[in-house]
Amino acid sequence: xxxxxxxxxxxxxxxxxxxxxxxxxxxxxxxxxxxxxxxxxxxxxxxxxxxxxxxxxxxxxxxxxxxxxxxxxxxxxxxxxxxxxxxxxxxxxxxxxxxxxxxxxxxxxxxxxxxxxxxxxxxxxxxxxxxxxxxxxxxxxxxxxxxxxxxxxxxxxxxxxxxxxxxxxxxxxxxxxxxxxxxxxxxxxxxxxxxxxxxxxxxxxxxxxxxxxxxxxxxxxxxxxxxxxxxxxxxxxxxxxxxxxxxxxxxxxxx
Ligand SMILES: C[S@@+](CC[C@H](N)C(=O)[O-])C[C@H]1O[C@@H](n2cnc3c(N)ncnc32)[C@H](O)[C@@H]1O
Numbered sequence: 001x002x003x004x005x006x007x008x009x010x011x012x013x014x015x016x017x018x019x020x021x022x023x024x025x026x027x028x029x030x031x032x033x034x035x036x037x038x039x040x041x042x043x044x045x046x047x048x049x050x051x052x053x054x055x056x057x058x059x060x061x062x063x064x065x066x067x068x069x070x071x072x073x074x075x076x077x078x079x080x081x082x083x084x085x086x087x088x089x090x091x092x093x094x095x096x097x098x099x100x101x102x103x104x105x106x107x108x109x110x111x112x113x114x115x116x117x118x119x120x121x122x123x124x125x126x127x128x129x130x131x132x133x134x135x136x137x138x139x140x141x142x143x144x145x146x147x148x149x150x151x152x153x154x155x156x157x158x159x160x161x162x163x164x165x166x167x168x169x170x171x172x173x174x175x176x177x178x179x180x181x182x183x184x185x186x187x188x189x190x191x192x193x194x195x196x197x198x199x200x201x202x203x204x205x206x207x208x209x210x211x212x213x214x215x216x217x218x219x220x221x222x223x224x225x226x227x228x229x230x231x232x233x234x235x236x237x238x239x240x241x242x243x244x245x246x247x248x249x250x251x252x253x254x255x
Pocket of ligand 1: 011012111112113114115116117118119144145146147187188189190208209210211212213245246247
């Protein structure tokens with residue numbers, strides 16, 4: 001039987017790799033790398049650093065690279081575009097797994113951060129198995145997500161005593177504002193700096209960019225005091241590096 005690992009590689013620092021992730025990497029025969037059209041060189045580089053640093057025998061595995069199918073932008077609805085992209089990605093992965101992983105061999109995908117959080121790898125694998133085109137077993141190795149890196153960077157817990165935390169996207173926050181009944185909200189995938197639109201809410205913000213990397217930036221404070229600073233720092237960093245990855249916690253102030 002073929003086996004696949006989906007390995008969380010951590011969200012920026014090679015030292016986020018867990019002992020379990022390192023053990024799994026050392027068992028693989030094939031590492032699949034789906035190259036995204038616009039993938040940042042720094043992210044590609046981290047994958048290389050991790051393999052070089054943690055795989056004991058460089059001859060023990062081969063790397064199979066394939067271009068990730070591009071996502072259609074602008075035409076269909078966001079959900080339809082994602083569903084279509086996932087279908088094309090599944091077609092590609094079926095071919096890769098069938099052609100590149102022999103019976104008894106082990107293949108792996110490295111997922112940025114943790115595979116359970118805004119990552120399509122597990123969904124694609126489940127789609128492939130549901131189709132029945134190729135048989136394999138698979139194991140998921142958790143990783144340190146950007147959310148955990150954010151909390152550690154700011155030295156905070158995400159929840160308050162007995163409270164709930166919601167993880168959401170910039171798009172949802174822009175559509176609906178702060179969710180009702182939730183006091184602590186983690187926002188990911190926000191290219192639009194939606195926090196800056198919430199100026200009249202009584203919120204603290206804990207913002208982090210390039211978490212876990214040498215370029216990590218952390219800013220926190222009352223949203224009305226620091227929103228402008230974050231917008232400025234974010235724009236400068238984005239220009240300097242050519243890309244941006246940021247995550248933040250919005251916390252209703254209890255007075
Ligand atoms: C496609 S999601 C992947 C999330 C990933 N699976 C995780 O566990 O963090 C990408 C989003 O994660 C967040 N992110 C990932 N890595 C980050 C980092 N090092 N610093 C800040 N935010 C990060 C950003 O919000 C980014 O838009």
